[in-house]
Amino acid sequence: MPEFQFTKLLNLPNLEVVKDEMPDAETVILEIKSTLEVAICPTCKTPSTTIHDYDDPRLVRDLSLSGRKSYLRYHSRRFECAVCQRSFTERVAWLNFDSSYTKRFEEHVYQLCRKSTIQDVSAFLELGSDAVEGIFHRRAKKRRRHARRGRSAS
Numbered sequence: 480m481p482e483f484q485f486t487k488l489l490n491l492p493n494l495e496v497v498k499d500e501m502p503d504a505e506t507v508i509l510e511i512k513s514t515l516e517v518a519i520c521p522t523c524k525t526p527s528t529t530i531h532d533y534d535d536p537r538l539v540r541d542l543s544l545s546g547r548k549s550y551l552r553y554h555s556r557r558f559e560c561a562v563c564q565r566s567f568t569e570r571v572a573w574l575n576f577d578s579s580y581t582k583r584f585e586e587h588v589y590q591l592c593r594k595s596t597i598q599d600v601s602a603f604l605e606l607g608s609d610a611v612e613g614i615f616h617r618r619a620k621k622r623r624r625h626a627r628r629g630r631s632a633s
């Protein structure tokens with residue numbers, strides 16, 4: 480399958496699949512790169528187009544593709560801000576900073592955990608139970624925070 484079709488299938492914003500690998504019958508690894516040319520400096524909010532460096536690639540688990548465990552190989556980019564001279568890592572909408580899972584994968588884990596046990600979800604997704612539990616509690620906490628904010632605003 481051509482890479483642009485993987486990009487369409489993946490359906491995540493502002494990124495492109497540049498390579499696909501299927502190291503075994505159960506796994507697919509999609510190498511991706513960001514198509515955005517600008518990142519916003521977290522310190523002074525100035526847009527920057529100067530790429531300073533690329534971090535080492537990491538594997539980010541995503542929703543399964545046709546029953547294959549799916550991983551994105553992602554090199555996050557470091558930009559340099561022309562105003563405050565600092566370099567910073569680009570933030571992307573589909574991934575929490577420093578997480579090894581896409582946001583939609585975390586949501587999937589959370590929803591499964593609401594209907595079954597951590598052990599069942601762990602076996603089903605072939606993901607360690609500590610990881611499953613960690614994702615579940617992080618998301619549950621976030622939801623409680625949102626709920627509280629919603630109530631105090633009304």
Ligand SMILES: [Zn+2]
Nearest residue numbers: 520523560563
């Ligand atoms: Zn700046």
